[in-house]
Amino acid sequence: MSVTGTRPAGRPRSERAEKAIVDATLDLIGEGASVSELSIEAVAARAGVGKTTIYRRWANKEELVGDALATLKAPLPVVAGRTVREDLVAYLDVMRQDSLHVRTRCIMNIAMSDQERHPRLYERFHQTAIEPRRAAMRAVLERGVATGELRADLDVELAMGMLTGTMLWYTKAASHGGALPSPDLASRIVDEALRGFRSAQA
Amino acid sequence: MSVTGTRPAGRPRSERAEKAIVDATLDLIGEGASVSELSIEAVAARAGVGKTTIYRRWANKEELVGDALATLKAPLPVVAGRTVREDLVAYLDVMRQDSLHVRTRCIMNIAMSDQERHPRLYERFHQTAIEPRRAAMRAVLERGVATGELRADLDVELAMGMLTGTMLWYTKAASHGGALPSPDLASRIVDEALRGFRSAQA
Numbered sequence: 001m002s003v004t005g006t007r008p009a010g011r012p013r014s015e016r017a018e019k020a021i022v023d024a025t026l027d028l029i030g031e032g033a034s035v036s037e038l039s040i041e042a043v044a045a046r047a048g049v050g051k052t053t054i055y056r057r058w059a060n061k062e063e064l065v066g067d068a069l070a071t072l073k074a075p076l077p078v079v080a081g082r083t084v085r086e087d088l089v090a091y092l093d094v095m096r097q098d099s100l101h102v103r104t105r106c107i108m109n110i111a112m113s114d115q116e117r118h119p120r121l122y123e124r125f126h127q128t129a130i131e132p133r134r135a136a137m138r139a140v141l142e143r144g145v146a147t148g149e150l151r152a153d154l155d156v157e158l159a160m161g162m163l164t165g166t167m168l169w170y171t172k173a174a175s176h177g178g179a180l181p182s183p184d185l186a187s188r189i190v191d192e193a194l195r196g197f198r199s200a201q202a
Numbered sequence: 203m204s205v206t207g208t209r210p211a212g213r214p215r216s217e218r219a220e221k222a223i224v225d226a227t228l229d230l231i232g233e234g235a236s237v238s239e240l241s242i243e244a245v246a247a248r249a250g251v252g253k254t255t256i257y258r259r260w261a262n263k264e265e266l267v268g269d270a271l272a273t274l275k276a277p278l279p280v281v282a283g284r285t286v287r288e289d290l291v292a293y294l295d296v297m298r299q300d301s302l303h304v305r306t307r308c309i310m311n312i313a314m315s316d317q318e319r320h321p322r323l324y325e326r327f328h329q330t331a332i333e334p335r336r337a338a339m340r341a342v343l344e345r346g347v348a349t350g351e352l353r354a355d356l357d358v359e360l361a362m363g364m365l366t367g368t369m370l371w372y373t374k375a376a377s378h379g380g381a382l383p384s385p386d387l388a389s390r391i392v393d394e395a396l397r398g399f400r401s402a403q404a
Contacts, residue, residue: 158394165371169363192360196397
């Protein structure tokens with residue numbers, strides 16, 4: 001996406017405005033605004049642009065918020081080719097690191113909780129941010145099954161749910177005032193899960 | 203709690219009013235109101251009582267919502283004494299069944315997502331609804347470790363996170379438009395997890 005791309009000096013004014021609008025949107029959500037409460041007026045005021053500048057780029061609030069949320073997801077680490085364990089730890093640790101940022105947590109809550117009211121927003125967020133990560137983790141597990149490192153009868157979807165769900169459980173608890181996930185949490189989850197996932201001969 | 207207790211006919215008027223107020227609160231949240239949007243006025247109007255009737259019983263909105271949410275949690279099944287597997291499946295299946303009710307899902311979203319704004323509400327909900335369930339599951343796992351059915355070095359907190367987190371991952375996906383969790387989901391999660399949790403001799 002152009003809003004996250006780096007460019008040499010001379011970035012056109014429209015691109016600077018776009019970045020200011022996305023930042024303003026994230027700021028307001030990070031300060032606690034729900035999607036329903038967020039107004040294009042408030043975003044425009046915060047970004048120092050006119051409403052028409054926003055409407056030139058985004059048809060409505062949901063699309064703006066969806067694009068803004070998508071810029072927050074750290075790119076997935078490049079992991080293909082190492083052991084299943086290392087790859088899974090790397091992916092889960094991205095989730096842990098994301099959860100340490102208050103703004104990200106605030107915004108993830110929005111993305112998840114406002115879905116019943118803003119289905120298009122959730123759909124967009126799902127496609128741009130969640131599904132690529134799921135596909136990457138699925139590929140690691142399927143590779144493990146193919147090489148025999150993991151059980152031939154492993155239910156890959158269930159395994160993904162166990163790994164991701166456990167990390168979410170801890171990061172969610174942290175966002176509700178519990179302890180922050182410890183730096184080794186990803187490896188502890190993966191090691192515990194792999195006890196069951198590994199094939200007998202691995 | 204008196205609001206959930208059953209009593210013979212002749213229930214006093216104050217108790218009927220209390221139930222009407224709790225029901226009105228749950229209705230409004232179930233229809234999509236966030237805690238911020240919910241007003242005592244609206245609850246009073248829906249329940250057919252005066253605002254003073256509400257304030258006689260609850261000091262503020264957070265306490266009312268906290269009590270209302272707590273009434274929604276199904277009581278835990280009585281399971282002590284059977285196998286670890288059966289007990290865990292029973293507990294996880296309560297989570298799955300809870301998730302099938304739209305009103306419960308809507309309300310759980312509120313309880314989880316509004317925590318940053320309404321910490322007292324979340325604290326109350328946590329103490330009355332979440333912590334007793336966690337304690338029950340912890341007891342099952344600790345019993346399994348004590349009897350040797352589970353590994354002596356099992357990290358019980360991590361094991362709880364895996365079981366609960368995996369079920370939450372599926373119920374959350376369902377509430378976001380994904381497939382409903384299949385009736386055998388609890389047993390599939392427990393069987394997969396126990397592959398790793400069991401002691402070698404069990």
